[in-house]
Amino acid sequence: MLLKKFFNVGFEEIDVVERTPFGLEDLSRYPLFAPDFLDFLRRVVPSERHRELVYSITIVAQKPRPATTF
Amino acid sequence: MSYFTEQDARSIIRNAYGEVQSDDTKVAASIYGAEEIAGLPRSAVTLSLGVGHPVRHAGLKPGEMVLDLGCGAGIDTLLAALAVGPKGKAVGLDMTPEMVKRARENAVLMGLENAQIREGLMEENPLPDASVDVVISNGVLNLSTRQSRVLAEAFRVMRPGGRVSITDLVLAEALPEAVLKSPAALAG
Numbered sequence: 001m002l003l004k005k006f007f008n009v010g011f012e013e014i015d016v017v018e019r020t021p022f023g024l025e026d027l028s029r030y031p032l033f034a035p036d037f038l039d040f041l042r043r044v045v046p047s048e049r050h051r052e053l054v055y056s057i058t059i060v061a062q063k064p065r066p067a068t069t070f
Numbered sequence: 071m072s073y074f075t076e077q078d079a080r081s082i083i084r085n086a087y088g089e090v091q092s093d094d095t096k097v098a099a100s101i102y103g104a105e106e107i108a109g110l111p112r113s114a115v116t117l118s119l120g121v122g123h124p125v126r127h128a129g130l131k132p133g134e135m136v137l138d139l140g141c142g143a144g145i146d147t148l149l150a151a152l153a154v155g156p157k158g159k160a161v162g163l164d165m166t167p168e169m170v171k172r173a174r175e176n177a178v179l180m181g182l183e184n185a186q187i188r189e190g191l192m193e194e195n196p197l198p199d200a201s202v203d204v205v206i207s208n209g210v211l212n213l214s215t216r217q218s219r220v221l222a223e224a225f226r227v228m229r230p231g232g233r234v235s236i237t238d239l240v241l242a243e244a245l246p247e248a249v250l251k252s253p254a255a256l257a258g
Contacts, residue, residue: 001240002211002217002238002240005217005218005221006221006234008218009218009221009222009224009225010225011221011225011234017127018122018127018237020122021242022121022239026100029096029097029100030097030119031090031091031092031119032086032087032090032119033254034254037252037254037255040248040249040252040254041249044246044248044249045245045246045249049243052242053245054239054240054241054242055239055240055241055242056121056122056209056237056238056239057122057237057238057239057240058122058123058124058127058235058236058237059234059235059236059237059238060127060128060233060234060235060236061233061234062231062232062233062234063225063228063229063230063231063232063233063234064230064231065230065231066230
């Protein structure tokens with residue numbers, strides 16, 4: 001879905017160069033997440049997903065150069 | 071789909087990022103190399119809130135112009151400024167005044183005259199057309215309710231042949247609706 005957004009605005013050579021699972025333990029390192037929110041996540045998200053709640057991905061892409069005419 | 075209006079989302083995010091405090095380096099240590107961190111001001115490191123290392127994949131070259139969308143306290147902007155050198159430039163853009171202030175202080179602490187921090191929205195990018203070689207961003211695109219607009223603005227400000235290296239969080243599977251409706255989840 002996100003890659004399609006890159007494509008739709010005109011980027012080319014779109015590639016995912018890194019993809020890392022992000023779980024509850026990873027989120028707990030961030031000061032943005034209070035302990036009560038992390039407890040809430042533990043309660044409402046199935047335990048089998050606690051290690052892979054989301055993925056961190058890095059997308060690279062390029063803005064096309066104008067076509068060269070001869 | 072977002073459960074928040076654009077204005078509500080901005081307000082939640084500005085409050086969360088404006089108030090955030092941290093005195094440890096756990097996040098930065100999990101992402102950046104020790105030698106990278108060693109050269110940075112402490113507040114750039116302790117307030118590193120990214121989720122990856124877009125600079126590592128940006129292939130920055132001396133003399134290039136870089137734009138960091140949602141620069142926060144400036145860690146990636148500073149690393150980019152170092153990578154492009156004095157003939158290049160790194161501009162950090164952020165909508166949270168407290169983060170802009172911190173990033174500016176960090177650029178001054180490092181004596182980086184080629185790092186400029188601007189307050190503004192990534193959906194209404196203040197940079198002129200075709201003025202940037204590389205756009206980077208770290209854990210910020212998911213905070214916008216208008217991601218396509220952010221990408222279109224990035225595309226507009228890039229020169230032909232310019233590159234993006236954007237790190238972000240994506241869902242592998244849908245999370246429970248209660249999580250998606252949570253302001254705390256939005257801010258992260």
